[in-house]
Amino acid sequence: xxxxxxxxxxxxxxxxxxxxxxxxxxxxxxxxxxxxxxxxxxxxxxxxxxxxxxxxxxxxxxxxxxxxxxxxxxxxxxxxxxxxxxxxxxxxxxxxxxxxxxxxxxxxxxxxxxxxxxxxxxxxxxxxxxxxxxxxxxxxxxxxxxxxxxxxxxxxxxxxxxxxxxxxxxxxxxxxxxxxx
Numbered sequence: 001x002x003x004x005x006x007x008x009x010x011x012x013x014x015x016x017x018x019x020x021x022x023x024x025x026x027x028x029x030x031x032x033x034x035x036x037x038x039x040x041x042x043x044x045x046x047x048x049x050x051x052x053x054x055x056x057x058x059x060x061x062x063x064x065x066x067x068x069x070x071x072x073x074x075x076x077x078x079x080x081x082x083x084x085x086x087x088x089x090x091x092x093x094x095x096x097x098x099x100x101x102x103x104x105x106x107x108x109x110x111x112x113x114x115x116x117x118x119x120x121x122x123x124x125x126x127x128x129x130x131x132x133x134x135x136x137x138x139x140x141x142x143x144x145x146x147x148x149x150x151x152x153x154x155x156x157x158x159x160x161x162x163x164x165x166x167x168x169x170x171x172x173x174x175x176x177x178x179x180x181x
Contacts, residue, residue: 016064017077018048020122025065026051028121032096033082035063069122077124079117084130087150090116093128094146102126107144111136111161112170114144114153132157135173137166 019025029035035053038060043050048068052061063080084090094116098105102118109115115129134157142160144153161167168176 013059014062014064015080016066017080017124018069019065019067020069020071022049022051022065022067024121026053028100029053029063029065031100032093032102075122075124079125079127080120081127081129084128086130087114087146087153090114090128090130091146094118097126097128107146109142109144109153109157109160110138111140111142111157111164111167112138114157116144116146131170132161133170134158134161135166135168135170136161136164140164 017025026037026040030037030053033055035055037051038054039050039052041050042048043066046066048066050067051065053063053065054061056062082093084093094105097116097118101121104119105116106118107114107116110129111132112135113129113131115127117125117127120126146153
């Protein structure tokens with residue numbers, strides 16, 4: 001036994017979603033986000049059709065799709081979120097999502113993140129976002145128009161953030177919230 005305890009630091013690794021049509025959603029998430037099907041089959045202790053998807057060779061699955069969503073039931077998914085690293089990638093996610101049947105597309109500037117939201121083919125809310133270098137208290141949401149040039153979007157975001165009394169650089173917020181880790 002070690003004199004130093006192992007720090008407890010669990011990290012969220014994957015999410016499971018009940019579906020009406022597992023195959024349809026597997027195609028949607030594969031085509032829109034490049035997720036690869038890593039396994040599929042019929043559960044034994046969990047008697048549902050299961051499809052496992054991942055974008056990382058280090059993770060067997062990041063998204064598990066399971067049959068069994070009751071016919072006519074509404075989604076209980078608040079949101080599935082995917083992170084990108086540039087406005088161009090955010091625009092590409094929007095293009096792909098719309099091309100594969102997404103609905104209710106909208107953009108929001110949260111100050112600390114630039115996001116698009118839409119509904120997948122089973123009306124689950126999906127967010128795609130990128131971080132900004134600023135922090136303002138959440139929830140915060142201003143319209144985001146991705147048709148504008150990048151420099152205009154970044155200038156407006158910084159202006160919005162600096163006008164908020166809770167503004168600080170994201171590194172300062174991280175340090176105050178999480179300390180030295």
